Amino acid sequence: MLPVMLQLYNVRDELKNDFDGTLEQVAATGYRYVELALAMAFGKTAAQTRASLDRAGLAAVSAHVPYRDMIADTDRVIGYHLEAGCTYIVIPYLSEEDRYPGPNYGEVKKGIARLGEYCNRKGAVLLYHNHEFEFTDCGGKYALDDLYDSVPAGLLQTEIDVCWARVGGVVPAEYILKYSGRAPVVHLKDFDSPGRVKADYDLIGEARQARAAGAFPFRAVGHGVQDIPGIVKAAEQAGSRWLVVEQDLPSPGMTPLECARQSLEYLESLQGASKN
Secondary structure (H helix, E strand, O other): OOOEEEEHHHHHHHHHHOHHHHHHHHHHOOOOEEEEEOHHHHOOOHHHHHHHHHHHOOEEEEEEOOHHHHHHOHHHHHHHHHHOOOOEEEEOOOOOOOOOOOOOHHHHHHHHHHHHHHHHHOOOEEEEEOOHHHOOEOOOOEHHHHHHHHOOOOOOEEEEEHHHHHHHOOOHHHHHHHOOOOOOEEEEOEEOOOOOOOOHHHHHHHHHHHHHOOOOOEEOOOOOOOOHHHHHHHHHHOOOOEEEEOOOOOOOOOOHHHHHHHHHHHHHHHHHHHHO
């Protein structure tokens, strides 16, 4: 199976309270690789962040970095994450003004291309991480597809979040395969749905309502409604290199670290099953 990272957004509050101790706990759950998030908000230099990761036996492979921060100070912001060890720089989100059909969308696409060129010069790769709102109609295709059509693959790769892809109305495995050769990192995210909805259109409506209410039912990978084996197989077929475990909020009665361990144990069980 592909190597697995933990998205450190999962343990953001824990990192704020005890940065080094939390990284040690992440390593104790079995992870060896992480994806950074909010890295510059913890008051550490890039060298200090990398040193903390090294002490814990972890390596940062990718990082979620706000688009506007990168545009405002490209050298400093991207440079920080490269110094911390990251190979993949990920745009995690665009504001309503910056994404389709917002007024800045056309200029943002040009800005993303410039950031992709910068990353290439530095030996890194720029990715885009989707939510469900990119799966809206944009001239007969999804807005997310328009973004990838507008910015060449050499400047922008995908980081498909399979939870929001499904909420957006697509089959995650099929969407990953659509971007074969352009999907180096895949976000594994699972969720439940009240009443075990009967059809995808019900799922989409319920999920959007729950997210709007701040009560989206996230679950550890393999403990929700997603076809994780099918998604992992699609990622392998698409030429992906990394999987990322992300769970925005912990399952009821569990801590973020317990959920992270549960996700990894499930993925390891898939690997064991494939060998039998």
